[in-house]
Amino acid sequence: xxxALYGQAAPLVNAARPPEEWQTYDIIFHxxxxxxxxxxxxxxxxxxxxxxVLVQDNRRDPGIRKGCAVDKIGGxxxxxxxxx
Numbered sequence: 001x002x003x004a005l006y007g008q009a010a011p012l013v014n015a016a017r018p019p020e021e022w023q024t025y026d027i028i029f030h031x032x033x034x035x036x037x038x039x040x041x042x043x044x045x046x047x048x049x050x051x052x053v054l055v056q057d058n059r060r061d062p063g064i065r066k067g068c069a070v071d072k073i074g075g076x077x078x079x080x081x082x083x084x
Contacts, residue, residue: 003048003055015053025050032061 002023003011017023026049033042044061047054 003050009059011055015050
């Protein structure tokens with residue numbers, strides 16, 4: 001389903017435009033917070049606007065659960081969405 005976080009959360013609303021019209025996503029991502037020893041203090045969070053409509057609101061990222069390594073979190077890298 002468009003606007004869902006795959007396997008995690010359905011969208012709050014269906015904000016789809018008609019077929020053959022341009023669809024847009026605005027994704028606000030907040031990286032996980034870690035302490036100096038690499039322990040995870042807070043998971044990452046994501047808010048998603050689809051065609052300007054809020055479909056995911058400050059959802060917790062389920063991806064990282066145990067800890068964090070400085071070389072793996074916080075640096076620039078691509079956001080990969082299913083189907084892309």
